[in-house]
Amino acid sequence: MNFALILFLLLVVTAVLWAADRFFARKRRAPGEPSPWWVEYGASFFPVILIVFVLRSFIVEPFKIPSGSMIPTLLVGDFILVNKWTYGIRLPVLNKKIVPLGDPQRGDVMVFRYPADPSLDYIKRVVGVPGDRVEYLNKRLTINGEEVSVQRDGDYLHTDRMYYSPRYVEKLGESQHQLLIENDAPAYVPQVMDFPFRDQCTYTSAGVRCTVPEGHYFVMGDNRDASSDSRVWGFVPDENIVGRAFFIWFNFSDMKRIGGFN
The missing domain is CATH 2.10.109.10 (Umud Fragment, subunit A)
Structure with a gap:
């Protein structure tokens, strides 16, 4: 299993969901209308995955x-x-x-x-x-x-x-x-x-x-x-x-x- 590739793909998917929700979907929803659950969860995970990806890819990585x-x-x-x-x-x-x-x-x-x-x-x-x-x-x-x-x-x-x-x-x-x-x-x-x-x-x-x-x-x-x-x-x-x-x-x-x- 190539964990680096999996993490990169997760980063791309969550980044797309975050950007779509931030710049497009919010403007089209009625005031107070919640985001679809899959968009909300995907967008909320984006900052966490981004931090993990940067740390693991460029700073420090754990091994056993x-x-x-x-x-x-x-x-x-x-x-x-x-x-x-x-x-x-x-x-x-x-x-x-x-x-x-x-x-x-x-x-x-x-x-x-x-x-x-x-x-x-x-x-x-x-x-x-x-x-x-x-x-x-x-x-x-x-x-x-x-x-x-x-x-x-x-x-x-x-x-x-x-x-x-x-x-x-x-x-x-x-x-x-x-x-x-x-x-x-x-x-x-x-x-x-x-x-x-x-x-x-x-x-x-x-x-x-x-x-x-x-x-x-x-x-x-x-x-x-x-x-x-x-x-x-x-x-x-x-x-x-x-x-x-x-x-x-x-x-x-x-x-x-x-x-x-x-």
């Missing part, structure tokens, strides 16, 4: 985390807010950028439309920007020939299955974030899909090397061995970007999670 690919940064059930203008103002529904304000940076947590099925929204961390040489070999990340700093930071308890994963702190871009790396998981990338610019990547038993094409981004999950990401399905084109995730506003299981994150 459906999977564990971003553990420990984001957990299943986290409700997050996504900044819609930090990467530029885009036309609703078409998602075409009309006002460039900025570009994704390494380390950003980004929401985007899944390249293989744009009807789905994905969330991952930006690892490579256009022109970068990204290598993830033997579970160590290297960007443009420089290995990204990683330090061990104890263990992370998965409360749903009661087991521990090694936890690390990685410095990517201007900030640090936590990630999980499973020691017993294979280093190679299984089940690689056929994707645009596939020839820009080389796969070995140790992992993958990629050069990020112009207008595209290389993304990975913080739960490195439990994430289907650019290693599997390729690069994220700029036109698929939705916005930058920046705040957890609710979690039914743990209210302490409310707040910002790296």
Whole structure:
């Protein structure tokens, strides 16, 4: 379901009803005669839908985390807010950028439309920007020939299955974030899909090397061995970007999670 399209259609319908009632129907009705119920309800909903449409399309949009690919940064059930203008103002529904304000940076947590099925929204961390040489070999990340700093930071308890994963702190871009790396998981990338610019990547038993094409981004999950990401399905084109995730506003299981994150 394309909620943005549905919201846009509702906006158009209610706007037409509001304009018809405001500029035409009122003048033709006798004094004190009420509007037809369907016109009255449609016109009254127009301001509400307009505010929701503007907020959701240009300012901020809520999302819910459906999977564990971003553990420990984001957990299943986290409700997050996504900044819609930090990467530029885009036309609703078409998602075409009309006002460039900025570009994704390494380390950003980004929401985007899944390249293989744009009807789905994905969330991952930006690892490579256009022109970068990204290598993830033997579970160590290297960007443009420089290995990204990683330090061990104890263990992370998965409360749903009661087991521990090694936890690390990685410095990517201007900030640090936590990630999980499973020691017993294979280093190679299984089940690689056929994707645009596939020839820009080389796969070995140790992992993958990629050069990020112009207008595209290389993304990975913080739960490195439990994430289907650019290693599997390729690069994220700029036109698929939705916005930058920046705040957890609710979690039914743990209210302490409310707040910002790296």
